[in-house]
Amino acid sequence: MPELPEVDIVKQGLAPILTGALIERVILNRNGLRLPFAANFAQRLSGQKVIHVGRRAKYLLFTLSSSEVLLSHLGMTGNFRFAQPDPQTGEIKTGFQKHDHVIFELSGTDAPAPFLVYSDPRRFGFMELVEDIETCKFLVGLGPEPLGNALTAASLAEQLHRRKAPIKATLLDQRVIAGLGNIYVCEALHRAAIDPRTRSCDLAATPGTPGPALESLVLQIRLVLNEALQAGGSTLKDFRKVDGGGGYFQHRFFVYDREGEPCLNENCKGTITRIVQSGRSSFYCPECQNT
DNA sequence: ACTTTGACCTGTGCGC
């Protein structure tokens, strides 16, 4: 599901509620998600206060009073919501749904309900408790945040100039830029008029030097992510904001999931085409994406 | 060293 804008929207929804909250206890309804839960995962969280809620790439980072960090990746279908106990019995488990895997009972916060529920039908997400995020294997090696100052056309050119893989595949590589996924890569390439099949190295004029297309690409990546953030993210099926509402950026896609429909660029008569690159759908306009 | 494929899961939508 969630790419950088969606994960950030979740962070924005959770941060004001969770910061300062006490985790009374944690209930696990299975042994793990994509990865097994760490030993004593629930016990280690219980009694801790949440000090800070942050994000790096597509990871949510909950800093705890022990200075450990709870790291949460939403995979394709992970989401958080607040829930009430069953009004009849007060039971925590009743009234919850099939794919509610982790339940946090909170106190010391004016949350809309006392239980924070992590649900994830496909279980591609995972949670990990890490002592030191500086050396954490999930975070080391991640590329720059696309909305931060570390990403520049020159820094991207440095990454691209020796890669022969299509630019589409390279932009999905979290070591190159951290946080992009299939939707926003397709959209950014369209806005920058770059064919997704273009060899990455062909966008770097000389080693470390961006050509004009690369300057445009960096700009358009930033623009599309910011617009999606403004719109509350993209809700296809599973993505929900913490308050249960959906984002609406999906109504502003120029290419994603628009196979066979007309290109929306003014003066372009092209038809959006779907191809498969490294096993994933790429949507693009063969007429105006010709760099 | 590089790139593509398959695997991990469940749900949904489509064609027959």
Next chain:
DNA sequence: TGCGCACAGGTCAAAG
């Protein structure tokens, strides 16, 4: 109505 297949926002290990 039901069945089977293709496909889905992500990532990793394995195979080419």
